[in-house]
Amino acid sequence: MSVSVLEALQPFKKPVLLGLVGLLGFLVGDWANGRFNSDSAPVQPIEFSHRIHASENQIPCQYCHVYAARTPSAGVPSVSKCMGCHQSIATESPEIQKLHGYWEARQPIPWIKVHDVPDFVYFTHKRHIKADLECEQCHGPVETMDRITRVESLRMPWCIDCHTENQVEHGRDCWTCHK
Amino acid sequence: MAEYQEPTYAEVNRDVLRTMLVTGPKYWTALGISMTVAVVCFFGPWFYQIHVGVGAAGMNRSAFWGTYLSNFIFWIGLSHSGTLLSAVLHITQSSWRKAIYRSAEAMTLFSLVTAAFFVMVHVGRVWFVHWNFPVPNQMGLWPNFRSPLMFDVMAVTTYLTASSIFIYMGSVPDFAAVRDASTGMRRRLYTIFSFGWRGTQKEWHTLGWAYTFFAVFVIPLAVSVHSIVSWDFAMSIVPSLHQTIFAPYFVCGAIYSGTAGIVSVMFLLRKFLGLERYIREIHLDNLGKLLITLSLIWTYINIMEVFTGWFSGSSFEYEAMKFRMFGFYGPLYWEMLLFCALVPLLMLFGKIRKNWRYMFIISILINIGMLTERFLIVATSQPRKFLPDAFGFYFPSPVEISITVGSFAIFTTLFLVFVKWVPCVSIYEVKETLQPLRKRAT
Amino acid sequence: MSTANTLRDYLKPGYYDEFDYHWAMTIDLDRCTGCSACVVACQAENNLPIVGEKRFSERREIKWLRIERYWQGEYPDIKLRFLPMLCQHCDQAPCETPCPVAATYHNQDGLNTQIYNRCIGTRTCAVYCPYEVRSFNWFTYTWDEPLEQQLNPDVTVREKGVMEKCTFCIQRIRIAKDKAKDDDRRRVRDGEVTPACVQSCPTEAMVFGDSKDPDSKVSQMLNNPRGFKVLEDLNTLPSVVYLQKVEEQGHGHG
Amino acid sequence: MANISRRDFLKFIGAGGIGAGAGYIYAESVKKTVEFLVPQVIPPEDWSPGVATWYNSLCGQCPAGCGISVRIREGRAKKIEGNPVHPVNQGRLCALGQSGLNALYNPDRIRTPLRLTGARGSGEYEPIDWDEAMTSLGGRLGSMKIQGAADRIHLLTGTVRGHLDLLLARFMEQLGAPTYLQYDYTHPHSLYAANRMVFGVDRLPYYDIRNSDLLLSFGADYLGMWISPVHHSLSYGHLRQGRPGHRGTCVQIEPRMSLSGASADRWIPAPPGTEGLLALAIAEALVDGGGYDGADRADWSAALRPFKASKLAPTIGVDAAVVAELTDAIRRAEHPLAIGGGPAAEGSHGTAAMTAVNVLNHLAGSLGRRGGVLFGADPVVADDWRVRQASYARMMEHAQIMGRGDVDVLLLHGTNPVFNLPQASGYTAALDKVGTIVALSSFMDDTTAMADLILPTNVYLESWGDDVPEPGVGLPLATLSQPVVTRIHDSRSAGDIVLGLAHQIGGELPAELPWTTMEEYIRHSWRQIYSVEAGGTDAGFDEFWKDALRSGVWARNRAEMEAAPTVSPAVLAQAGSAASEFDGAENDYPFVLQPMMTQGFVDGRGANLPWQQELPDPLTSVVFSTWVELNPTTAAELDLEEGDVVEVSSSAGTLAAPVFIYQAIRPDVVAIPIGQGHTRFGRFAEGRGTNPLDLVATVTDESSGALATAATRVTIRKTGERLSLIKTDGVSRDLGRQILGPAKEHA
DSSP states (O other): OOOOHHHHHGGGHHHHHHHHHHHHHHHHHHHHHHHHSOTTSOOOSSOOOHIIIIIISOOOHHHHSGGGGTSSSOOOOOHHHHHHHHTTTTTTSHHHHHHHHHHHTTOOOOEEOSSOOOTTOOOOHHHHHHTTOOHHHHHOSGGGOSSOOOOSOOSHHHHHHHHHHTTOTTTTOGGGTOO | OOOOOOOOHHHHHHHHHHHHHOOOHHHHHHHHHHHHHIIIIIIHHHHHHHHHOGGGSSOBTTBOOOHHHHHHHHHHHHHHHHHHHHHHHHHTTOGGGGGTHHHHHHHHHHHHHHHHHHHHHHSSOGGGGGGGSOOOOTTOOOOOTTOHHHHHHHHHHHHHHHHHHHHHHHHHHHHHHHHHHOOHHHHHHHHHHTTTOOOOHHHHHHHHHHHHHHHHHHHHHHHHHHHHHHHHHHTSOOTTTOOTTHHHHHHHHHHHHHHHHHHHHHHHHHHHHTOTTTSOHHHHHHHHHHHHHHHHHHHHHHHHHHHHHHHTOOHHHHHHHHHHHHSTTHHHHHHHHIIIIIGGGGGGSHHHHTOHHHHHHHHHHHHHHHHHHHHHHHHHHGGGSSOGGGOOOOOOOHHHHHHHHHHHHHHHHHHHHHHHHSOSSOHHHHHHHSOOHHHHHO | OHHHHHHHHHHSTTGGGGOSOOEEEEEETTTOOOOOHHHHHHHHHTTOOOOOHHHHHTTOOOOSEEEEEEEEEETTEEEEEEEEEEOOOOTTOTTTTTOTTOOSOBOTTSOBOOOTTTOOOOOHHHHHOTTOOOEEOSSOOOOOTTGGGGSOTTSOOOOTTOEEOOOSOHHHHHHHHHHHHHTTOSSOOTTSOOOHHHHHOTTOOEEEEETTSTTSHHHHHHTOTTEEOTTGGGOOOOSEEEEOOOOOOSSSOO | OOOOOHHHHHHHHHHHHHHHHHHHHHHHHTSOOOOEEOOOSSOOTTOOTTOOEEEEEEOOSSTTOOEEEEEEETTEEEEEEEOTTOTTTTTOOOHHHHTHHHHHTOTTBOOSOEEEOSSTTSOOEEEOOHHHHHHHHHHHHHHHHHTTOGGGEEEEESSOOHHHHHHHHHHHHHHTOOOEEEOOTTOOHHHHHHHHHHHOOSSOOEEOGGGOSEEEEESOOTTTTSSOHHHHHHHHHIIIIISTTOOOEEEEEOSBOOHHHHHSSEEEOOOTTOHHHHHHHHHHHHHHTTOOOOTTHHHHHHHHGGGOHHHHHHHHTSOHHHHHHHHHHHHHOSSEEEEEOHHHHTSTTHHHHHHHHHHHHHHTTOBTSTTSEEEEOOOSSOOTHHHHBOOHHHHHHHHHHHHTTOOSEEEEESOOHHHHSOGGGOHHHHHTTOSEEEEEESBOOTTGGGOSEEEEBOOGGGOOEEEOOSSOOSSOEEEEEOOSSOOSSSOBOHHHHHHHHHHHHOTTHHHHSOOSSHHHHHHHHHHHHHHHHTTSOOTTHHHHHHHHHHHSEEEOSSOOEEOOOOOOTHHHHHHOOOSOOOBSOTTTSOEEEEEEEBTTTBTTTTTTOHHHHTSOOTTTOBOSSOOEEEOHHHHHHTTOOTTEEEEEEESSOEEEEEEEEOTTBOTTEEEEEESOOBSSSOTTTBTOSOOGGGGOOOOEETTTTEEOTTOEEEEEEEEEEEOOOOBSOSOOSOTTOOTTSOOOSOO
């Protein structure tokens, strides 16, 4: 009678292999989800195109995102702001009709947040803009996007890396971002 | 009692393997009970605590550590001796160890596991407990290597690994024995467990060498582990904890309670697995002597502790010591002294030392005493720190008590499982001690 | 690698000289009347939970700043002395070394930090702290609607299992630094930052500022001969200095 | 693997498939929940995200009249701090003031008008809408006015100053209803009476603690709850350490050590009710020792002769030597100042005691002098609110009328007599005889719970108004109160309600009260102030108004002080004996009861604020409960320990509460804090502790009509029950650890 371990292992071979294949599948699935069903570019209530506004019409970012340089949050433009132009411009387009709908109902537009930093972080746009960062550095080539898409992970390692490269003063002290 | 009849090689195999292969209803009931208790008393309350927060325990402002930590120390302590003892005795070639070391080492393993549970029960956010390990993570942060708790994590994990390897290595030949005695699936498993052990000269040689090497390696490790555990306290500046004597104090205490633990376990194994012929008075006698020695050292250290409290002349040390001896928990303090300092002296009498029942009771008392000691260290130091206005009080909550009870059930369960998977007496080493048959014939 | 780095700096010799600020506080016990305005100010500013009677009776209250009372003498020659106790932001803090995950460490402003996100709740820091100024979240506390509307958006609301303590109102310090940067000043001006407790103190017993700036009010207070540090013998090097109460002579208990 | 059988192949496919599915679902499950980015439709101009704005306003937590400055983020009040430019509190604020947010966002606020459906006091109400409430009430008042039965309408408020008071007065006047009373437990009636008697002014003078260097306080807890704590604390700080090398001394004379007593250099536990005598004894020694050299010195020494320390010593329990020491101290001091209040003013002869203190000030030459007692000029807003302040005696008259059933409508606002008047007064019973009780209130407190109609009012943080602090700090000033947040419930400010009623009632009222909103009214009134100041023109008022709104306070920039009045020895005779008499025989009732206001709850109005409930009492560190303070020796004699529940009974009533052993209280005095023991006051206050006022016998101080709350004797019985007090203190002795600093050689 044999005492060989390999022999003893024989019957376990197949289950193990199956497991491995399963694992592989898992990874594939996970990747597939990120690839084909990512939440980085959700469908917005109004098909607003940054390409048209920022690229074709050359409107500077802070014309609409007024608070970016002054306050911690960039601030999404108010409905009245949109109406400021679209009272007259492109009024017949269906998307603008939606806008008018919101305006007449005095309803805010429920934009879906794309660039959402993790909780418990006190991020301030002001400081980053005053440090002469380009919006693109974090938000990507917005002016080329019809539907806004998240290009950076916006997770802590990403922040840390940038703070480290640019040697931000005390940029790695926890209390710089957490309070 | 009849003249002791040494078992033959065949008998050894038969007797020991029987403990594994033959399983009676008694065993199943024992296992069932201990598992139920473990679930009801330990895991139930624990999950409740995770749900509501650590507030489920009785800890409060000024007493941030409670029974969870004291139990952690207790179990770590119990783990000592097992491996340590077996290693020491192996190196000193004392042959009486051979019958008992396997189960002693098993004790080490399982009490370490139980202790590990307490770490998780203790922390406030157990779902982040992995941050204790220096693994790269998405935040790119590392643990704080200056922290005695970090040392602890290292020490305990190392110790756990080492002891498991140690016990496994020692069991390989026996696994082979089991393999040869069994068929079917079990045979298959043990074939794997025994790494295809054939018992050739070379194999025996390698095993012996590696085993001795490990024995040497494990001894300093074991000593360091409990020193480090003691630093969790000694590194603080809390009066009555901030003492240089703490490391030896803890180590000695650990071995003390561990050895006592072995006695209790021996008694039970012998009784319920019918190993009377292998676990014998001689073991009891030697362990008894060891216990006496340890109890004396332990007593000495305790006296020294009181002395420092008094001699320091600092109000802080003094108040803390006074609170421990005469405060609310005073009775417990004296109970501890009784069980750990006085009762063991009975073992000076050979009669008692050689009597299984007495020894069992004494060993249990010692461990009760040691459990109390650990509790006192935690419960009487923090509420008497530096600012009198912040003096507080701590009393364990039902959840804590139940979890403490449950932890013993966890240990028992693990041990019960163990005896069915590993020969709890080392077959081959026992055989080494036996007179060759032909000698006995003449 | 932030923490690891902070720790490495920390171990460098002369690290304390390299601080760019060293926030410090003085509390004049001769002015302090024990009125407790500071306690509520702290509770309001830092989102301290309302724990309720039961938790209080279990000594589970959460206070970053408390008033300690010490009686001296016996009736009728008796005195009551108050001691506001808050995190001393020790330069050699006993609480910093033992945290296994480095959730509390010393930062470049001489502040003893507490990072809630990182805390796993071993409570070692609280055991090691000789001043017992750390509070633990034994539960997750909630606010009865609409009380939650008062919560300060600049301060994290802590969850169960997290340690917390006085931060010298870091959110206010950050705002002040932010402002300083906006008008291109290298440093925050003296008096630009006042923690909630200092701001509210009706007798002006508390003074807060940068002790590295020799002209700051706090630096001058630090030279006061009445100054002392609580439990100084422990050599924790607190950043909070108390000015001893002046005892009148000639009668009663002096 | 060379040969894979078909079924193996399928197995692998399956495994892979299941794995993939699991992976996909996993990835889906760990996704963040969708967050929305909701823009404003039209952004308000003074708003930007994540940036705080501060609004200055008026603190309404107690009558001190501090200015506050409230931090607003995204339209919500986040923090209350003192208004830095306000002369009274100069940027500082007490614990109670900061807890104002708890009042604003209190979960137990009344959210809509309520009409009683069940029996009175049953607490069964149905919500109704404002129109209904206003029409029904307006109609009722109107018809009464027409029937000429308006005198059967009574209005009872708490302390209301400034223009709201004038508005209410005008409203009642137009209605033809003469009875408009203000009842506030904290109002120091005897002090006012004494000042009228001695100085002939009906206004509190300004006690210049800041610049004095010897402060003799006869029971006045000036750091705790006396008149204007925050301002006094500021002054105290300056008195102690504000003048380099020159530290003022404080002496506190009171039977139970108060917050001020704890901070004083010397605490003299004179027997309760003898503080006045001590003051006179000192005065006598002062005159006798030539410390006073007025022309009328002879008359004074004659008038004071009966108060020789050596004679009085046994009664006042302070021996002549101490009196001599104090007298020397006064003589040596440059700016001595004596103040009186607390238990000293709450005796059966409180007025006389306060008179004695005033006299002492006169003889020490502290009147009208820096660091002494200063007399301010007329305020900028008519201040006849004081006339409406109802003493206990006057409340009893009012109660009698109610008891006779001669009151058809009682309008209540911001006062809680059911809680603040002793049971023995029978006020609650009288209240029951009133036809209709209408409460203008933000909270369902003990009194509001008796109402038939409840109109929810804004808290002060949501209201327009103004105030003239009493006492002013020397310069005439007025504080402006503006809403710092938009109303969070369907409530209205008292002023708006009254204006609304005026229009409901019709007749000449709308003409007399033409304003539609309180805001309009305040603006109008301030325009008048301005034009007076500007000499009859209101040009440039808009600038002024913007300024006022920004700074929250307006003050004439020059101090105006009046000369010190002359004081004649006759006042002593006029005031009568300064020794207090007590209700209850000494051998049946061995202890003197001292119900004390705590800084946390004042007279109980703070009990519904969670932060105040959770704020350890500064002197005992007790929270959430009522306790009975005993001297250690007394406790030992009665074999009582902390937490033993005792039954305290007087001729008027009985209560049970746990003992707290207080180191600094006379053995013959029992102190119980006021504040807890509300029957109705929201989740944080209800059913907690007991109200010591239930023990107080109805002894009054004739000269002022004030209730002598400190003139009741009680007895104590051990019940055997235990109720462990919740407190934060461990051991309150420093065990020689020198925690309060290194020991000095002499110590």
